[in-house]
Amino acid sequence: MTAGTELRVDLHLHTTASDGVLTPAALIAAVADGGVGLCAVTDHDTIEGLPEAGAAADALGVRLVAGVELSTLWSGRTLHVLGLGIDPGSPDLSTLLALLGEARHARARAIAARLDRAGAPGGAILEHLRDLRIVTRTHFARELVARGHARDAGAAFSRWLARGQPGYAAAGWPELAPTIDAIRAAGGVAVLAHPLRYKLSAGQRRTLVKEFARLGGTGMEVVTGGQSPTQTETAVGLCLRAGLEGSQGSDCHDPSLPWQRPGRLAKLAPAIVPVWHRWQADLVAAPASTA
Numbered sequence: 667m668t669a670g671t672e673l674r675v676d677l678h679l680h681t682t683a684s685d686g687v688l689t690p691a692a693l694i695a696a697v698a699d700g701g702v703g704l705c706a707v708t709d710h711d712t713i714e715g716l717p718e719a720g721a722a723a724d725a726l727g728v729r730l731v732a733g734v735e736l737s738t739l740w741s742g743r744t745l746h747v748l749g750l751g752i753d754p755g756s757p758d759l760s761t762l763l764a765l766l767g768e769a770r771h772a773r774a775r776a777i778a779a780r781l782d783r784a785g786a787p788g789g790a791i792l793e794h795l796r797d798l799r800i801v802t803r804t805h806f807a808r809e810l811v812a813r814g815h816a817r818d819a820g821a822a823f824s825r826w827l828a829r830g831q832p833g834y835a836a837a838g839w840p841e842l843a844p845t846i847d848a849i850r851a852a853g854g855v856a857v858l859a860h861p862l863r864y865k866l867s868a869g870q871r872r873t874l875v876k877e878f879a880r881l882g883g884t885g886m887e888v889v890t891g892g893q894s895p896t897q898t899e900t901a902v903g904l905c906l907r908a909g910l911e912g913s914q915g916s917d918c919h920d921p922s923l924p925w926q927r928p929g930r931l932a933k934l935a936p937a938i939v940p941v942w943h944r945w946q947a948d949l950v951a952a953p954a955s956t957a
Contacts, residue, residue, distance in 0.1 A: 675703070675931075675942050676918070677914065679706065690722060693707065712799060729945065732854075737837065740877070745858070747856050748913070770837065774801040786832075791806055804919070807822035807826075856882065856883045857913045885941040886901070887915060890917055891917045891927075
């Protein structure tokens with residue numbers, strides 16, 4: 667980086683390869699327009715968008731970190747772990763992604779069947795989504811809205827798809843330890859995504875972060891899109907107590923939403939070692955957005 671400039675970083679972004687609304691190339695264009703100089707595409711349980719994103723990043727002068735957001739289980743709860751700086755050709759990662767793909771297809775079929783039984787068009791939705799490599803609950807939510815069964819995606823989750831609702835189906839995700847192991851075997855670092863979004867008590871959250879570090883996790887997301895200052899302070903404390911590095915990411919699925927715009931994030935606390943220190947050497951910061 668040049669003197670007097672600040673690198674804008676966003677290490678949590680989604681494309682149409684999973685449940686984002688922009689293609690990989692369009693997302694990287696939005697990232698560049700937002701003044702982001704270092705980013706990671708982290709689609710859910712797939713790396714299919716990385717080649718297109720990489721070509722766009724090269725063309726626009728953005729440094730792209732190869733990433734993925736992996737679904738996993740800890741104490742029976744679904745968590746998301748970012749694998750950053752991964753080798754997409756890793757056999758260990760490929761094996762894990764194949765298992766996750768099977769789990770997602772099985773869950774999608776179960777969701778469709780349960781929605782049908784509850785009076786919503788689950789089977790028709792699944793047929794509409796049949797060409798997607800990765801089917802998420804967000805895809806179902808959008809279709810429920812489009813078909814008049816919910817006013818928006820949030821309502822679709824509350825009425826149909828959240829735990830305890832008619833269309834909810836658990837997934838057979840891999841456990842946390844082998845998930846972290848696969849990321850490390852792929853040459854990447856494991857980062858716990860948005861730890862304050864999980865429905866955990868304060869004690870459970872501290873236990874999770876401590877165990878994540880013990881199992882070989884490198885960092886946790888301290889700053890994420892839509893997070894309040896109070897939540898950020900809590901995340902800073904968790905990160906420091908566990909001795910983890912800190913990450914930041916918008917978790918952008920749709921950049922038209924103000925809280926998901928790439929790079930529009932609070933600064934990481936100075937006391938925390940940024941997880942991106944290993945990728946920022948010799949980078950020149952992108953110019954700040956004037957938007």
